Amino acid sequence: MPTYKQFPLADTAEGLTEADILNWHVKPGDTVTVNQIVVEIETAKAAVELPIPWAGVVTELHVEPGQTVEVGTPILTIDVDPGGAAAPAPAPAAAPAAAAPVEEEEMKPLVGYGSKAVVTQRRARKGAEPAAPAPAAAVVAPPAPAAPRGGYVPLAKPPVRKLAKDLGVDLHALTGSASGGVITRDDVERAANGTPVVESVVDSGARERRVPIKGVRKMTAAAMVQSAYTAPHVTEFLTIDVTPMMEFREKLKKSREFAGVKVTPLTFAAKAVCLAAKRTPDINAVWDEAAQEIVYKDYVHLGIAAATPRGLIVPKVRDADSMSLKELAESLTKLTDVAREGKTSPADMANGTITITNVGVFGVDTGTPIINPGESAILCLGAIKDQPWVVDGEIKVRKVLQLSLSFDHRVVDGQQGSEFLADVGALLADPAMAMTY
Helix, strand or coil: CCCEEEEECCCCCCCCCEEEEEEECCCCCCEECCCEEEEEEECCCCEEEEEECCCEEEEEECCCCCCEEECCCEEEEEECCCCCCCCCCCCCCCCCCCCCCEEEEECCCCCCCCCCCCEEEEECCCCCCCCCCCCHHHCCCCCCCCCCHHHCCCCECHHHHHHHHHHCCCHHHCCCCCHHHCECHHHHHHHHCCCCCCCCCCCCCCCCCCCCCCHHHHHHHHHHHHHHHHCCEEEEEEEEECHHHHHHHHHHHHCCCCCCCCCCHHHHHHHHHHHHHHHCHHHHEEEECCCCEEEECCCCCEEECEEECCEEECCEECCHHHCCHHHHHHHHHHHHHHHHCCCCCHHHHCCCCEEEEEHHHHCCCCCCCCCCCCCCEEEEECCCEEEEEEECCEEEEEEEEEEEEEEECCCCCHHHHHHHHHHHHHHHHCHHHHHHC
């Protein structure tokens, strides 16, 4: 007798409430093993692959790519006992066969994730006491739905699917006119009215396009609004001559210790922030509104703002203050590579203490960055450019960099913010200053 279990959308990060289904790696009829990756989802922070905690045969996919699903919602059904034997026929003199009793079972958390327990049902163990007599037909296994035609799953939002069902329109027969082949309400209504749907219908007079707000973009927007309207921002600016830093960088490239290590201005900035934060601990503290406390942190989990195809994310370098310059360089390279591939995990973006954003890579001089929630400061690096600079009373062409620092004025006063920014500037203008910190 088949034993069905439903696989719910797991909570892959603290506080996750919903996620978008990106891709299924299985289809109805597929056999899966324990911890096999079955689906890729996009949370408000990153793309995550989910393993299934049971082995068996997939009988149904409850959601389709592109849909947004709340945590705890069943997304897949699996038969964990596809080869189970049917219940034996009752002896002629015996009472009618009883329905197989069921017992509740908690789904074990997914490997690496803290999903909430979900109650499912299974067959009774052999030798269990039979329940009260009932017709044998009381045990009915739900039919396994047919697999999608040719593996094709039509893309459409839930309201559009409901409309198609109400109007008797087969979504498999439609070609979506929206971006990415998504089927729209108009496509369904045209099909219901007998009007053929033209692929990629474009209104020649249209000069707008609409993109749903979801995933990383939705999370970023909410976080920035919260920060902008909660923390009183102050931004200060400093322009420095970083010619010595760039010369030191060239020396490191030629050294044996740094052979093959990518050392960038961001590497020096990361080291400078860690050193300067020790002299100005307020910059690495955070305002706890609920507890009415300022929390000072004796470690630096350094956030690095990274532009990715999924949007802006801020992965962290854990305990960056304990790393050497070489270790920081290697960690930053790995961090940015993983971010660009879209594989940064939600855990790698949590619990930062201070952030660096580098707009200089886009040729921009400076900016007024918004502080990440849960932090009190963010440093912005501008582009390094050749500019005239006064050196020993003479005008020379030097490598010049603009810095800007935004900080939470509830935690950081102007004095502390200015001292921190001046320390960072001094370390970048003359890396040898690090010997004195």
